[in-house]
Amino acid sequence: MAAKHAQQKPSARLYCAGCVVLPPAFYDRDTLRVARDLLGTLLVRQSREGLTSGRIVEVEAYLHENDPACHAARGCTRSNRAMFGPPGRAYVYPIHSRYCLNAVTRERGTASAVLIRAVEPLDGIELMRRRRQRQTQRQLTLRELVRGPARLCEAFAVDRRLDHWDLTRGQRLWIGREATAGWRDEEIGQSGRIGVTAAADLPLRFFVISSPYVSGSRRSRPA
DNA sequence: CTGAGGATAGTCT
DNA sequence: GACTATCCTCAGA
Numbered sequence: 001m002a003a004k005h006a007q008q009k010p011s012a013r014l015y016c017a018g019c020v021v022l023p024p025a026f027y028d029r030d031t032l033r034v035a036r037d038l039l040g041t042l043l044v045r046q047s048r049e050g051l052t053s054g055r056i057v058e059v060e061a062y063l064h065e066n067d068p069a070c071h072a073a074r075g076c077t078r079s080n081r082a083m084f085g086p087p088g089r090a091y092v093y094p095i096h097s098r099y100c101l102n103a104v105t106r107e108r109g110t111a112s113a114v115l116i117r118a119v120e121p122l123d124g125i126e127l128m129r130r131r132r133q134r135q136t137q138r139q140l141t142l143r144e145l146v147r148g149p150a151r152l153c154e155a156f157a158v159d160r161r162l163d164h165w166d167l168t169r170g171q172r173l174w175i176g177r178e179a180t181a182g183w184r185d186e187e188i189g190q191s192g193r194i195g196v197t198a199a200a201d202l203p204l205r206f207f208v209i210s211s212p213y214v215s216g217s218r219r220s221r222p223a
Numbered sequence: 224c225t226g227a228g229g230a231t232a233g234t235c236t
Numbered sequence: 237g238a239c240t241a242t243c244c245t246c247a248g249a
Contacts, residue, residue: 060241069241079234096242097231115241136244150242160233195241225249235239 015122016044016053019176024168027087031105031112035061035206038103040182041175043119045156050127052156054119054146056175058207058214060193062102064110068198072111082164083111090173092163098150101158103167103175117149117194117205120213128155148215183208 019042027034044053062070064083071080071093082091083104091102091113102113121128121142128145132155146152153159158173167174189209192200194216207214 062241071241074235077235093241094233095240097233098242100241102241117241148242193241197240225247227247228245230244231242233240236237 014051014053015055016042016051016176018179019044021168021170022088022175022177024086024088027103027168028106031061031063031107031114032204034103034105035059035114035204036188038114038116038175039188039206039208041177042122043116043156043173043175044123045158045173047157047172049131049157050124052124052128053122054152054156055122056116056119057211058116058118058205060115060117060206061204062113062115063107063204064112065107067202067204069193069196069200069202070112072113076111080111083113085164088166088168090158090162090165090167092153092158092160092165094160095150099153099159100149101153101156101162115149116152118207118211118213118215119146119152120211121146121155131155131157143213147213 022041038056038059041056042053043056064070064072067073072083076084082089085104087104087106089104091104093100100115102115104113129140132140132145146155162173165173187209189207190203191205192203193205
């Protein structure tokens, strides 16, 4: 159990080194399936500042059909256009002067996506800390670096410029699969989505029960 | 640990 | 002008 979470000890070898970039076909499936399967994959960001990576431990599905909480529910606008594009692209949405990162999927040919809410920090922790530390005086704990969709984007330097970015090319920003096995279904929790007012009861949030990096209160997790 | 309140800026009506 | 898929701080248990 605990062994599935990486130790903080710095390693000479990169965690994301053996990763295989997820192909377009991965995203071109039922959105719930993609959301579940994204748990345990690695989010990787390569920029001029350096490389950061983290294991995805919490996601939310946003479906085009019968989901009023989905940004695509009211049709295509300038800001949500990426969701109407091909699967495997990034949809970066600005909110409250911060950003959220989604992976676009295909839900029977309509616009849908998976919001990445939290990761377990792996590579480039000091770089994440530098980016996140800019506002705060206090020393941030490891879990505070990436717990929550907007904190995660700040730690990974994801902003509007990466909207529409192709996540399947293995450059700048991508998601990869490790050789090691992921979590079993019993280790995955499901709940309503956080922060949404519409359709808040739909169980479209998936998270790793044992992970300390999952956002939201403990109450949103089963005992 | 939890919940409440305010900051903040881009987007749409 | 009114939202919002958030975060931070602070008070209280």
